[in-house]
Amino acid sequence: SAVISQKPSRDICQRGTSLTIQCQVDSQVTMMFWYRQQPGQSLTLIATANQGSEATYESGFVIDKFPISRPNLTFSTLTVSNMSPEDSSIYLCSVRGGPGSSYGYTFGSGTRLTVV
Amino acid sequence: QKEVEQNSGPLSVPEGAIASLNCTYSDRGSQSFFWYRQYSGKSPELIMFIYSNGDKEDGRFTAQLNKASQYVSLLIRDSQPSDSATYLCAVNMGDTGTASKLTFGTGTRLQVTL
Numbered sequence: 001s002a003v004i005s006q007k008p009s010r011d012i013c014q015r016g017t018s019l020t021i022q023c024q025v026d027s028q029v030t031m032m033f034w035y036r037q038q039p040g041q042s043l044t045l046i047a048t049a050n051q052g053s054e055a056t057y058e059s060g061f062v063i064d065k066f067p068i069s070r071p072n073l074t075f076s077t078l079t080v081s082n083m084s085p086e087d088s089s090i091y092l093c094s095v096r097g098g099p100g101s102s103y104g105y106t107f108g109s110g111t112r113l114t115v116v
Numbered sequence: 117q118k119e120v121e122q123n124s125g126p127l128s129v130p131e132g133a134i135a136s137l138n139c140t141y142s143d144r145g146s147q148s149f150f151w152y153r154q155y156s157g158k159s160p161e162l163i164m165f166i167y168s169n170g171d172k173e174d175g176r177f178t179a180q181l182n183k184a185s186q187y188v189s190l191l192i193r194d195s196q197p198s199d200s201a202t203y204l205c206a207v208n209m210g211d212t213g214t215a216s217k218l219t220f221g222t223g224t225r226l227q228v229t230l
Contacts, residue, residue: 001162031216042204043160043220048213056214092159096216104150104162105206105218 002027006093006108013083013115020079021111023093028073031096034066037110038089046091049076083115119143122205122221130229135192137224139205142186147211149181149188150218152204160204164190195228202226 003026013019023032032049047055047068055068070076080087093108121140129135137151148167152160166172166179166188178191188207192199202223209215 033217042222043206043218045217045219048217094218104165106162107159110159 001104001106002029002095004093004095004106004108006111008111009109010112011114013113015084015115017083018079018081019083019113020077021091021093023076023078023095023108025074025095029095030073032070032076033094033096033105034068034076034078035092035094035107036089037092043092046078049078080113083113085115088113088115119219120205120207120221122203122224124222125225126227127224128227128229129195131195131197133195135195135199135226135228137190137192137203137205137226139188139190139221140186141188141205141207143207143209144183144186145209146186146207148208149179150206150208151177151179151188151190152206152220153199154202154204154223156201163203192226195226197228197230200226200228 005024007022034046035043037043045058046061047057049055049068049070051070065081067079091111094105096105119142150165151163153163154160164174164179166181169181169183172179176193180189202225204223205221206218208218
């Protein structure tokens with residue numbers, strides 16, 4: 001399965017600032033997703049990162065707050081903009097490979113964000 | 117109604133016993149079903165996936181799918197203390213595009229006691 005490098009692993013940020021999270025995959029993948037996991041909760045999909053076009057956002061998530069880039073098949077970024085304490089969460093990148101790869105979905109190690 | 121439902125637990129089983137984890141889903145169009153294990157402070161790791169009715173076995177793990185009842189389960193045989201974790205059920209609607217996104221249940225916390 002694909003190996004994902006997600007950075008940073010954790011950060012403490014001031015409210016009102018922005019943080020960009022990077023997700024680098026060691027092979028080309030068809031699908032990349034960004035999830036949020038709030039303390040004690042399950043995973044909620046933020047958006048599907050589309051290569052070369054705008055991301056597809058889930059209900060309750062908007063591009064102005066969570067801009068996403070995916071310039072190629074191995075890399076994506078998620079920015080958490082104008083942060084508030086409610087954005088404190090773990091953010092996870094997930095990928096699904098193409099034909100011949102594992103059918104399952106692999107997750108990055110996550111970014112633990114604390115907004116103060 | 118939640119799309120994917122799991123009992124939050126904790127489910128407590130003695131070491132060596134069979135742990136049975138259950139998941140129901142609301143959308144009959146759901147195509148593939150995944151079980152993930154998540155240790156505290158770690159990211160989810162895939163245990164098994166299943167997309168056909170019936171059982172699928174992998175080592176100590178067996179996934180069972182009943183599409184008519186919209187029910188998927190995970191059995192863990194010979195439970196070990198290292199199996200203590202949260203188990204997440206996830207489903208998708210297809211193989212391509214946004215249909216391939218996963219929708220997760222809330223997870224069941226499993227405790228294997230000595």
